[in-house]
Amino acid sequence: MKYSMCADIMFVAPGEHGPLWPDANGLKAAMELAKENGLTAIEFFDFDGRDLDAVAAASKETGIDILAICQKDGKFWGTPGQIETFLQGFKDSVEPAKKLGVKNLIISDDFYPVDAPREEIHAAMVEGLKKLAPLAEEADLTILVEPLSGKYFQDSKEAFDILREVGSKNILMLYDIFHFQQIEGNITNTIKNNIDWIGHIHGAGVPARCEITDGEVDYRFVLNVIKETGYDRYFGLEFFTFTDREDKVRKSAQLLGTI
Numbered sequence: 001m002k003y004s005m006c007a008d009i010m011f012v013a014p015g016e017h018g019p020l021w022p023d024a025n026g027l028k029a030a031m032e033l034a035k036e037n038g039l040t041a042i043e044f045f046d047f048d049g050r051d052l053d054a055v056a057a058a059s060k061e062t063g064i065d066i067l068a069i070c071q072k073d074g075k076f077w078g079t080p081g082q083i084e085t086f087l088q089g090f091k092d093s094v095e096p097a098k099k100l101g102v103k104n105l106i107i108s109d110d111f112y113p114v115d116a117p118r119e120e121i122h123a124a125m126v127e128g129l130k131k132l133a134p135l136a137e138e139a140d141l142t143i144l145v146e147p148l149s150g151k152y153f154q155d156s157k158e159a160f161d162i163l164r165e166v167g168s169k170n171i172l173m174l175y176d177i178f179h180f181q182q183i184e185g186n187i188t189n190t191i192k193n194n195i196d197w198i199g200h201i202h203g204a205g206v207p208a209r210c211e212i213t214d215g216e217v218d219y220r221f222v223l224n225v226i227k228e229t230g231y232d233r234y235f236g237l238e239f240f241t242f243t244d245r246e247d248k249v250r251k252s253a254q255l256l257g258t259i
Contacts, residue, residue: 001223001231003256004041004067005034006202006238010245021045024054031064037249038258041067043106043236047096048072056100067234068104068144068174068200069097075111078125078152086128087135094139104200105136106144106174109152121152126162133168144174144200149182156180156190163197172199178238181206181217188225195229204239211239211248213255220255 007030011022022030027050030042042064044050059066073089076082093105112121129143136143145163147153156175163171175198177187184190191198203222205215212219226235235256241248253259 001227002041002234003039003253003258004043004234004236005030005039005249006044006236007031007042008044009238010241010249012240014242021049024051024058027055028058028062031058031062033246033249034064035062037253038256039064039237039253041065041234041236043068043104046070046072047093052096052099059101066100066102067236068106069093069100069102071105071107071143074105074107077107077128078109078112078121080113080116080120080124083124083128083131087131090132090135090143094141097139097141103140104142104144106146108146108148110148112152118152122158122162126165129162129166129168129171133166133171136170137168141170142199143171145171146174146176146202147179147183148176149179153183155184156194160194160197173197174200174202176202176238177217177222178202178204178206178209187217188222191222191226192229195231198231198233200233201226201231201235202238203235204237209240211241212237212252213248223256 007027008021011026011030013020027044034042047069071090072093073085076086097105132143147159153159163173181187203212203219205211206217208215237252
């Protein structure tokens with residue numbers, strides 16, 4: 001198993017008009033912190049407003065990969081009548097992804113149309129992914145589907161059923177333990193039963209979205225179960241670090257066994 005951290009979540013700062021996401025210098029600082037703690041990659045939310053040339057240079061300088069970024073217009077996934085917009089967002093993401101060496105693009109159910117019938121949303125999700133799969137295969141990119149707590153998915157079964165129906169190894173789950181602990185719990189059995197459809201895992205303490213050494217989830221136990229499955233992809237730290245960032249990352253890395 002390999003390890004990463006989400007630079008945007010862990011380096012975000014409160015601003016007068018909303019969150020302030022790290023610029024290229026902030027992303028480089030995240031890469032340096034990851035390297036200090038034995039992590040080999042970072043991820044962040046989107047391409048917009050980022051100096052991609054500077055970020056790519058920082059990745060090369062530090063030797064830290066950029067694991068994943070959210071697909072452009074991924075918010076239209078599951079929106080009836082917007083499938084072509086969703087697909088165009090993927091096409092517009094391919095070139096910047098390749099510039100950064102990114103192999104994974106994330107989509108979520110964050111912006112699902114709350115007034116549409118569930119069966120129409122489900123059908124749009126399946127159709128969108130079926131049309132996206134050959135494009136992702138051709139571009140050698142993996143789409144990571146991430147259900148979020150309080151959004152469309154009410155359990156993991158429907159999400160995994162969609163992936164199995166689409167049937168592409170370029171369309172996999174981003175299994176976020178923080179969110180799924182709130183959605184349904186039963187974390188380790190779900191991971192074991194669906195490991196072939198999981199392409200990335202996120203971890204944070206629950207319920208406060210704190211470091212993995214705190215909260216109600218025993219990450220030492222969870223990580224051992226994941227390792228026993230033979231999972232060889234990434235586990236990513238994705239928790240808030242408004243204070244004591246270096247200490248929280250170091251303690252989490254110690255639990256991971258990277259330092």
